[in-house]
Amino acid sequence: MNPIIAGLVTIVVGVGGCVGYFYLSNLLLDKVIFPARGENISRNINRANAVRPWLFMFPAIFALGLYLVYPVIGSFWRSLYNRAGNEFIGFGNYQALFTSGDFQVAFFNNLLWVLVVPAASTFLGLVIAQLTDRLSWGNIAKSLIFMPMAISFVGASLIWKFVYANDPDIGLINAIRDFFGLGVIDPMLVPFWNNFFLMVILIWIQTGFAMVILSAALRGIPEETVEAAIIDGANPFQIFFRIKVPQIMGTIVVVWTTITILVLKVFDIVYTMTGGEFDTEILPSFMMDYMFRDDGIATAVAFVIMIVVLPVMIWNIVQARRELR
Amino acid sequence: MDNIAGSKSSLGWAVNITVLVIVVLWLIPTVGLFVSSFRDRDQISVSGWWQAPFAVDLTFRSRAASEPVQQDGLWIYEGNLFAEDAALAQTFGEGSGEITAFGNRGTQPAAYVAGEEVDLGDGETLLVNSDGTYRFTAAEEPRRPPTVYFEAETPPEFTLDNYRTVLTADNMDLAFINTLTVTIPATVIPILIAAFAAYSLAWMDFPGRGLLIAAVVGLLVVPLQLALVPMLRLHNAIGIGQSFLGIWLAHTAFGMPLAIYLLRNYMVGLPRDIIESAKVDGATDFQVFTKIILPLSFPALAAFAIFQFLWTWNDLLVAKVFLPSDDASKVMTVKIADDLLGSRGGDWGILATAAFVSIAVPLIVFFTMQRYLVRGLLAGSVK
Amino acid sequence: MADLVLKDVEKSYGSVKVLSNINLDIKRGELIVFVGPSGCGKSTLLRMIAGLERITGGTLTIDGQVVNDVPPAQRGIAMVFQSYALYPHMTVRDNMAFALKIAKKSKEEIDAAVGKAARILQLDPYLDRLPKALSGGQRQRVAIGRSIVRDPKVYLFDEPLSNLDAALRVATRIEIAQLKEAMPDSTMIYVTHDQVEAMTLATRIVVLAGGGIAQVGSPLELYERPQNEFVAQFIGSPSMNLLPGEIVGTGTTTTVRMKAGGTAVSNYPSQPGDEGMQVNVGVRPEDFLETEGEPIFEGKVDITEALGEVTILYYERVDGAAPVIAKLPGIHKDLRGKVVKLAADPSKVHVFHKEQSLLYRHEPHQKIAAQPH
CATH class of the missing domain: 1.10.3720.10 (MetI-like)
Structure with a gap:
């Protein structure tokens, strides 16, 4: 039943990793980088709020960029090469x-x-x-x-x-x-x-x-x-x-x-x-x-x-x- | 509108009957598969699944088990064909079988009508009655008991044998587990990631938000095929190769545009006042998300979860590309498409059962969760 | 329980300025009502005080501290939304406790605060229900309870009664008035477009129009001494009649010859040399009296509405101007089509400068561009 255990471990690690990322990065932002205290309190809060959306979106943007945006460009590039991928043939494949x-x-x-x-x-x-x-x-x-x-x-x-x-x-x-x-x-x-x-x-x-x-x-x-x-x-x-x-x-x-x-x-x-x-x-x-x-x-x-x-x-x-x- | 005066009831009947016909048409293929999966392979090949409740004429073979009796210079075998063979006895039970025709050669198993005595030549005669009793006479002592072929009405037979075969043989159990291993993380992880992104895109203000939303909508239609070759190369290059990790990442990313799109559309429809009220109450963005948005977005989360689950469970393409093709990591769709459809192309009982096993889990998920599916989708597409 | 000072507060979306030049001093214990036609920016101003909209110019001070850049939760305010904004997935108890839980208060403290608010608002029996199981009035009370629990410096109400039906609106209005009485030290800011709510609840009313403050004053001040035509017509129903004329006599009283004939005398003093000035004479419909002598207005009655205690007369329009309306006490039959002469007591006759639409010789508080309604 190795796959079951492996599957369970992944679920825990994967999901836990995601939750951990969001929770900890958020905590880091609020407590360490731009702490909501001290003399710069309101400036810090505003800065943290400016950064936060990117923090929340990072994994999604990363996944989208790597698996969808890059392939669109990458595929196009690859399609200009021959079968082995070592010779540029322009639109030869399309022809x-x-x-x-x-x-x-x-x-x-x-x-x-x-x-x-x-x-x-x-x-x-x-x-x-x-x-x-x-x-x-x-x-x-x-x-x-x-x-x-x-x-x-x-x-x-x-x-x-x-x-x-x-x-x-x-x-x-x-x-x-x-x-x-x-x-x-x-x-x-x-x-x-x-x-x-x-x-x-x-x-x-x-x-x-x-x-x-x-x-x-x-x-x-x-x-x-x-x-x-x-x-x-x-x-x-x-x-x-x-x-x-x-x-x-x-x-x-x-x-x-x-x-x-x-x-x-x-x-x-x-x-x-x-x-x-x-x-x-x-x-x-x-x-x-x-x-x-x-x-x-x-x-x-x-x-x-x-x-x-x-x-x-x-x-x-x-x-x-x-x-x- | 049922109350409107003067509306005709005949139209109502027409609608009822039309819908009934459509539903039956829609169900026929699935019912066929379902019925076939419980039938014996021999029965499947001689009668359609729509005839499953009826008896079928099947040919059988039996051989006299008793010792011959010598009488009047003849060697005589007598007895009941149904009783001579344990398997036959089980199939037909106590005197339930009815023989319609018989023969003595495998190529013509139904050459003669039951009840008529036939001269087989060489001084041999054979009589088979419809109740199974037979009489074989020969002039010389036969070297071995005669083989009798006959055609009998077989009662409909439903069996779980196919399920036993499919679930135990051929590593199908392993494929089932593999499918689960692929499906569950590939459903949960994208939901989490997409929910955070969707919240940012719906309720946080930052430069470039509109552009990002447009980008997500654009990516919605990027054909998956485009990503297969480059991503597999990338996976190989960074050492993930063809593996479960690779397919999880792939499914997560491929499900992302729809997930963000659905969830954002739903979240943006939540009342602004509630979110502002939470902010006035002192909640941070993170708390607003976990305590207000997530619980309120449940229908959309469930809708996407169902979609993604069905998609990953039913997926053949991504699995073929991102998983190794050895038996140990085949998922059910690959197994069915490659192994069963290929090598066992003729074994309809097994095919039907395999298909039904593979759709059983999605069907259960689907029927228990479908009300969320509708509710979650509505915010997204109905304006 | 705080003083609130708005100084030169502005709000613009890009290049569009929606509010400007807002100066307001709110004292502890006051109930200030922002009132104005829809789109006048009254809700925006409230949301700026709450911190839900950025202040693009000027300063907002709460208890001596400038809070322009302080997030809502740290401003010590509580807000009751028009839609109540109850969290639909939480019980009444959890709704009220939410802010305290976020602030990590102890359980005893939370229970005590929630219990107290529930008692004040008679919500005890509903504490474990979800909002969807409550009636509109009960939801409204939960929303109020949610703000009481936080014990804020300033209460903000954003049209809290507009989702209730007429009867419930009156009842809840009285409840809010009682609540204010029970908490004499609390500062409240209340937004509404309903002038009855404004008149009955407010310590002071702030009339907003055209992106600025038209007038600030107690309800009766606004009614008796409107500083411009906008406020004059916005407060009171039916609206004040404005009739063009020209000053002919100055002194401790002002005499105006009406353009349509007749003469009006007002107790407003005027300066010598203003003879010939074009003005609008304002008379509230309820201040008109039937007269046999020199009238302020004379015309043919077009429509009458007999309400029993009063009879409202609508005069025929002249030159496309709004019809003159008079409200006469008692029942008057058969006035339709007849000519009825109207006069008014000089103390009830207002005189507005015609071009600026300001009260005669009044220093402009704010130039008002918008027309009422």
């Missing part, structure tokens, strides 16, 4: 990428994912949120639909093998085809559409997330606006699309972008379902293929992903700054 057929397929597929998955999840989530809003058992329904959120992508892939398997005695789809006398197919081998079968899995997972957030947003709409619309003679569809949806547009956009970002990180589903075969490769899984084999290409792919996300990132920052004002 190689964009001329490679596999990459083009992955890029195109990824665009499909980025368009379809957030749209479908958000739309389904919104519809379900609205439908369950007034149901007596709405919360149970929502819990059950939300449940896939808790399931790993690997687990989800396994679950969906019981739907997609090409054996009518295992896969549900083929069982249904069999029942109607249609031939057995392997959904993973159907060109082009196999991408969508894979997307269904992620949509299945993410709809619950969209639903929960949007459901809360719907609850936050002032009841009076809906009642006013009823008195104005709007039917339920008009109320939904013309009164409710515009009021929660902000939340819809947040959900949409959150799922978009997630889509660009998920490689597990493709990795476990098809391994990227049969033209189902997407950028993250494509990158994993090159990882450890050719870091130059792998980092170049990562940077392409980064550039695809860039508009979302800028939009997010603009939004956050507007909120601050």
Whole structure:
């Protein structure tokens, strides 16, 4: 049971270390460096207060800087070098990428994912949120639909093998085809559409997330606006699309972008379902293929992903700054 | 709004039924996995999990155990197929089995209909009745008792064997512990660090605060993949290498933007008066944080904890990169993805069970904590 | 239990000056009310005294010590917030004990202080409840109790009654007045936009407007001798009527010929040579009397409101000016559409310099730019 003990020790050391850092550094600041006594008491207090935020933020800034900011720069730099990392080749890796057929397929597929998955999840989530809003058992329904959120992508892939398997005695789809006398197919081998079968899995997972957030947003709409619309003679569809949806547009956009970002990180589903075969490769899984084999290409792919996300990132920052004002 | 005059109840029914259909659609895949994990591997391969409660036609093999009787110049074996074999006797119990067809060759186990006497040639005949009784006659003394194949309605069988196999074999127990070892520190440490940072960004005044908040929001969308190669190189360079320490650090850092973002959004929504009141009461920033902010931010802390727990528990990518690939430090997702999906690709019972074992803990966490998830997220995204 | 001196206090956010030239001397045992329209900076001034906002100019002295850079906790003040600011995760007892625990007081001392405050405020039965289990009035009392427990030099109240409903507001107002009476030595500063609260509670009222002090004085001083048009119209409801005119007679009394006809005589003395000066004559609605002789104002009644004890007359607007309002005692029927002549006792007639909107010949305390309401 060595790992358990090791784990426990780490938890204690790690957590204790964090607490200790914050407590002791704070104590040091107040009692030793700028003590709140003596003739400079008020100057010391003000100075301590100026330093304190940085003290509190240091570990977070350090972690963010090392693990996220540095890699963005580091990866870009690495992507300019060849496979072994010893020869500067400029944009050679990118050139190689964009001329490679596999990459083009992955890029195109990824665009499909980025368009379809957030749209479908958000739309389904919104519809379900609205439908369950007034149901007596709405919360149970929502819990059950939300449940896939808790399931790993690997687990989800396994679950969906019981739907997609090409054996009518295992896969549900083929069982249904069999029942109607249609031939057995392997959904993973159907060109082009196999991408969508894979997307269904992620949509299945993410709809619950969209639903929960949007459901809360719907609850936050002032009841009076809906009642006013009823008195104005709007039917339920008009109320939904013309009164409710515009009021929660902000939340819809947040959900949409959150799922978009997630889509660009998920490689597990493709990795476990098809391994990227049969033209189902997407950028993250494509990158994993090159990882450890050719870091130059792998980092170049990562940077392409980064550039695809860039508009979302800028939009997010603009939004956050507007909120601050 | 249920009180509004003149609203139609038919619409209500339509909504109820639609939601029911959606919920069932959503549940089907998981239920399939759950049911399959309790089924016998032979049953899985001949009937879908949706047929699990029904009997299945399975083929079996039995061999006469009794000594032949000589009668009228013939060698005769008689008896009951179900009783000849201990395993069969257990499967079918007391006379519950019903044979539909039989045969004497493994390639055609169901060549003949039960109840009909068949001439097998060479002076041999075989009769198998549906209740399991059989009669085999031969002109010469057989060298060994005949083997009889038959197809019988097998009652549905649910077993915990798969769980036993998964949990004991293949170091799965070790993988489970490894997952816990990765998950718990990787959940607790980032919460602590992020909570302090979020408090600073929400309630302390210092130059550059707006810029830092924007930076955190920007980092929210940096793809993880970008960090993998450089950070692994760094870990190798400073001697951490592929290890638990490395993965803790990685998860801590990768969870940081979301943690700070969620917690700051929540904390900034706490009433200013309460914090000022505490300051007037003489609390230092540290005391305000520990005595006022932390207890009041519990929903957001819980929400992030759930997210981070689910994320680290379910993570495959970071684990594959930052942990060594030997068996001793594999976590469950890696184990399932690499070992079970690969080598045991055909053993559906084991696959289903492994998947269910891996999602059981997150599901429990999820269902017990989900109300905090919603409450904690709301402050962040609903305006 | 302290003297408080504000000298040339200023507050600016960047280049925007929100408060300036604040000079105020608060004596031990006074209950000072800051009153003014929303946005006048009264809460900001209170928060500067509390130390929650930085003072950008001038000095704040408490008991002879300049406290500009002293953090809130060390200033010896206690504050009751508009939203009560109770800590929602602590019981009433813990809420009241929080400051003492932070100050590391002994358990006996804390229990004694909390017990005493709870008795004064009748909170004994609720000590172990969470704030969410209390009614609005009880929460308010806990907030007050929390400040009593600290035994501060100065109590600060930031619109403490504005979240209560009307009936409770009156009851709590009386409780605060009693509390003040029970602690005659305590210094209190109270912010409100409600002039009834200001009039009933204050030892002295500080009227703030346009980023400065419009007038400081006892409630009746402000009512009887407003120093400028702003204070004149801010105190009293309905507001004082201001009618343009021109000085025609000076001396121990001042005679003004009204622009719309009629004549007003005021007990304000005036200097010879001021004849022809443009002024505004101020008369409170309740000071108007129906007259048959020479009126100060004469016009057609547009609307009447009969309240029983009084009848309020709204006159037709002339040239877009605010309608003249008169409050006549008793019930007057059928005045609508009729012409009613109004006069007033010379002691109740105020004369304001028209351009500066200051009381005639009064030394400017502060130039007031803002219009009331």
